Amino acid sequence: MIPQIETASLAEIKSFQEEKLRELLVYLKENSPYYRKLFDANNIAIENIQTLEDLSALPLTTKEDLQQHNDDFICVPRHDIIDYVTTSGTLGDPVTFALTDNDLERLAYNEAISFACVGITKEDVLQLTTTIDRRFMAGLAYFLGARKLGAGIIRVGAGIPELQWDSILKFKPTYLIAVPSFLLKLIEYAHNNGINLKTSGIKGAICIGEPLRNQDFSLNTLSQKIKESWDIELYSTYASTEMSTAFSECEAQQGGHHHPELIITEILDDTNTPVAPGEVGELTITTLGIEAMPLLRFKTGDIVIAHTAPCSCGRNTMRLGPVVGRKKQMIKYKGTTLYPPALHNILNAFSDVENFVIELSHNSIGTDEICIKIGTKTPTEALLKSIKDHFRAKLRVSPTIEYLNIEDIRNIQFPKLSRKPVLIIDKRP
Structure with a gap:
């Protein structure tokens, strides 16, 4: 056909x-x-x-x-x-x-x-x-x-x-x-x-x-x-x-x-x-x-x-x-141009990462900041270091990463009227 x-x-x-x-x-x-x-x-x-x-x-x-x-x-x-x-x-x-x-x-x-x-x-x-x-x-x-x-x-x-x-x-x-x-x-x-x-x-x-x-x-x-x-x-x-x-x-x-x-x-x-x-x-x-x-x-x-x-x-x-x-989600981070799919691909490589949400914001001097909130059953320092090392190897930069309760991230990903998961929260003006 x-x-x-x-x-x-x-x-x-x-x-x-x-x-x-x-x-x-x-x-x-x-x-x-x-x-x-x-x-x-x-x-x-x-x-x-x-x-x-x-x-x-x-x-x-x-x-x-x-x-x-x-x-x-x-x-x-x-x-x-x-x-x-x-x-x-x-x-x-x-x-x-x-x-x-x-x-x-x-x-x-x-x-x-x-x-x-x-x-x-x-x-x-x-x-x-x-x-x-x-x-x-x-x-x-x-x-x-x-x-x-x-x-x-x-x-x-x-x-x-x-x-x-x-x-x-x-x-x-x-x-x-x-x-x-x-x-x-x-x-x-x-x-x-x-x-x-x-x-x-x-x-x-x-x-x-x-x-x-x-x-x-x-x-x-x-x-x-x-x-x-x-x-x-x-x-x-x-x-x-x-x-x-x-x-x-x-x-x-x-x-x-x-x-x-x-x-x-x-x-x-x-x-x-x-x-x-x-x-x-x-x-x-x-x-x-x-x-x-x-x-x-x-x-x-x-x-x-x-x-x-x-x-x-x-x-x-x-x-x-x-x-x-x-286009509106392009990130300029520490001299590197990034798009969220590149971040997703790295996070998906870790089986210990149950879910995540990426938060974009501006710092006090107006440049982009990335904070990745991760839900995992194994919130260890070793996992955190491994993820950051992987980011540096693949993208040459490592964003801020913090652990959050798996259920809390799930609630962020699926707000009340959501029809598909929300993986990016862009707080930049």
Whole structure:
């Protein structure tokens, strides 16, 4: 189930996207209060925007724009809105996104081709271990995508390893949809309760929320820990509410494939100029085929590398590597530039670290400070020294580390309205 456009030539893909871009601009001018004002204020004649290169003449859209003018992005009458979702609000107040019936169909299509990308067919059964409620788009997308693909889906929801295993043993799913670190909880429960992982019937896991790979696509520490105990395939998927689109790995596991029928991508540097091939930059997207709240040149805040070499799966689309980090979470610490995923990877290497949260702040002279709060059953000086030595060896710097009760950290990670674990608390102004 590879869409024809994804195996087309690069020239054909570009021509296709340019036609869709022109259609989008007309739609926005006619239906979007926000973009109509933006075009008028900047004297933009949309008929002059004909190619992907012309995108640079258009203003960028930010998360702050969405927060300040949320309702002005809606392009349809209220009675056409079928579903409301909100972003997680990691970097500010949550933003509301409205979806029409056609938007839900597009969401289902996106997830169906993403599942097919990793090799899932209608013969498979998926177990959903993330929430489908709480205005969360991802859980709904997974359900709709499995239904469109014709695969079965078991809606267990978040947490409760005992219930997850009850469903695995009873219904025999072949794939899990899960946050990678939760797979470690399932492994631990299986070991403690005499469950044979080798005969579980699980072939693989579609993983969200945490990185699985290093920038060279090798397995990171977290993935290695999972596969040491449970020999299943692990597939990365990257998405966001704003995009209503996923970048999912194929069976080659060399980055998340771009779906050109759903989204236009740019990778921009700090001056909002396209980066050179293979360079790090901020993913900026323009959504295609969305009715209620399409976005034009939206800066996602995610720092990524695009890969354009041919893929063995037959798709000719660009692939995104693992997210390097979020732009607003970049840390300048003792002369070294860091992103939280690098810290996560080091902490995940220690089996004695039960859980953790990273706190970012400014010191009295206004420079960045890092305090890592660790929960462990063995809070010894030897463990502390080992962790600090590992940080110095890998990153050349060692942050402040302190022990906290495991349950206290769990409460920090999962605040009352949380839909996914909070691993970063950024107190910087």
